[in-house]
Amino acid sequence: MNIQVPFLDLKTQYLSIQTEINDAIHKVLLSSQFILGQEVESFEAEFAGYCDSSEAVAVNSGTSALHLALLAAGVKPGDEVITVPFTFVATVAAIEYTGATPVFVDIDQSSYTIQVEQIESAITEKTKAIVPVHLYGQSADMDAILATARKHNLIVIEDAAQAHGATYKGHKVGSLGDIGCFSFYPGKNLGAYGEGGIAVTNDPSFAEKMRILRNWGQRQRYYHSERGFNYRMDGLQGAILRVKLKYIDKWTEQRCRVAKQYDDYLGNLGILVPKVMPYSSHVYHIYALRVFDRASLQTLLQSKGIQTGIHYPIPVHLQEGYRDRRQTKNEFPNSEIAANEVLSLPIYPEMTQEQVCTVCKAVEEGIQYVKRK
Numbered sequence: 230m231n232i233q234v235p236f237l238d239l240k241t242q243y244l245s246i247q248t249e250i251n252d253a254i255h256k257v258l259l260s261s262q263f264i265l266g267q268e269v270e271s272f273e274a275e276f277a278g279y280c281d282s283s284e285a286v287a288v289n290s291g292t293s294a295l296h297l298a299l300l301a302a303g304v305k306p307g308d309e310v311i312t313v314p315f316t317f318v319a320t321v322a323a324i325e326y327t328g329a330t331p332v333f334v335d336i337d338q339s340s341y342t343i344q345v346e347q348i349e350s351a352i353t354e355k356t357k358a359i360v361p362v363h364l365y366g367q368s369a370d371m372d373a374i375l376a377t378a379r380k381h382n383l384i385v386i387e388d389a390a391q392a393h394g395a396t397y398k399g400h401k402v403g404s405l406g407d408i409g410c411f412s413f414y415p416g417k418n419l420g421a422y423g424e425g426g427i428a429v430t431n432d433p434s435f436a437e438k439m440r441i442l443r444n445w446g447q448r449q450r451y452y453h454s455e456r457g458f459n460y461r462m463d464g465l466q467g468a469i470l471r472v473k474l475k476y477i478d479k480w481t482e483q484r485c486r487v488a489k490q491y492d493d494y495l496g497n498l499g500i501l502v503p504k505v506m507p508y509s510s511h512v513y514h515i516y517a518l519r520v521f522d523r524a525s526l527q528t529l530l531q532s533k534g535i536q537t538g539i540h541y542p543i544p545v546h547l548q549e550g551y552r553d554r555r556q557t558k559n560e561f562p563n564s565e566i567a568a569n570e571v572l573s574l575p576i577y578p579e580m581t582q583e584q585v586c587t588v589c590k591a592v593e594e595g596i597q598y599v600k601r602k
């Protein structure tokens with residue numbers, strides 16, 4: 230079966246900015262600044278400005294950004310860090326890279342973000358930080374999280390890898406907690422042409438610490454004041470991201486237009502569509518439906534050439550590779566139910582109304598077929 234509607238279309242986006250991108254790449258090739266350099270510095274300043282933060286530290290992935298943020302916050306072996314099990318595995322992996330123990334709190338059923346009422350009971354004397362995840366492109370309930378964190382003297386590190394430009398009560402995510410981490414994996418709302426990530430903060434001492442750690446723990450070349458990492462961003466990615474950052478708000482608007490078209494059609498059929506919380510704007514990195522017989526619907530859409538995804542089929546606490554962290558089943562019921570029922574529809578800025586319509590009709594047909602079964 231030919232693909233009628235792909236899950237994502239990075240080529241069409243490239244073609245829409247081809248000349249600018251090619252020029253930016255050419256400039257880096259001529260400058261030979263392949264690691265960090267002027268383009269990365271300029272991108273850091275521009276992205277910090279975009280997030281209303283004073284500092285940004287560009288790195289080689291979102292995972293590295295999370296790892297450095299945790300280290301800058303002083304998280305060390307023996308500490309506990311609170312996060313959710315219903316996330317991309319990188320959130321949990323970054324916590325473990327520091328030697329700390331991830332402690333899970335379930336998600337809220339309608340926002341898919343951390344259940345704020347449950348945080349307090351997960352805090353122990355070892356707790357050092359909270360890592361809320363702005364899943365799918367919508368902010369977690371930050372006021373409640375920050376109030377709990379302040380009360381217990383905890384650092385808040387936002388995992389904003391899926392939420393570039395999303396706002397909480399009018400303020401940009403990433404700048405709400407102590408440090409905010411973003412990914413520029415190609416499929417993210419702002420995607421590099423390779424790996425990339427960034428950490429933003431308003432605290433110059435956190436920024437300084439992350440700058441040193443990303444570059445082998447050196448302030449001066451070959452003088453290693455501490456043990457660091459090779460987490461630097463490429464010059465090419467910096468130059469490419471500078472071009473793409475100019476379009477992010479337009480692309481977000483286009484994602485919202487697609488989401489609205491889905492909401493209007495599918496919401497009217499009684500299908501559970503994403504809920505936008507009153508405190509948040511949504512940038513629709515993922516548009517996830519809730520369906521009972523997900524496998525049948527996915528297979529039917531597949532047969533019509535419509536690609537879908539599942540974000541994520543297994544919460545981290547039940548993953549095979551994390552079996553030593555496995556808590557009892559049913560311990561995080563909202564995460565486990567969501568993992569069984571979510572189905573992500575294609576969404577990207579370049580999607581045409583016609584493509585959205587094709588998906589809507591196929592979902593409608595699929596739901597009726599599933600009901601009849």
Ligand SMILES: *Cc1c(COP(=O)(O)O)cnc(C)c1O
Binds near residue numbers: 293412414
């Ligand atoms: C993509 C993602 C990451 C990791 O980013 P990489 O750039 O792939 O390392 C972390 N957390 C979440 C929620 C993500 O979606």
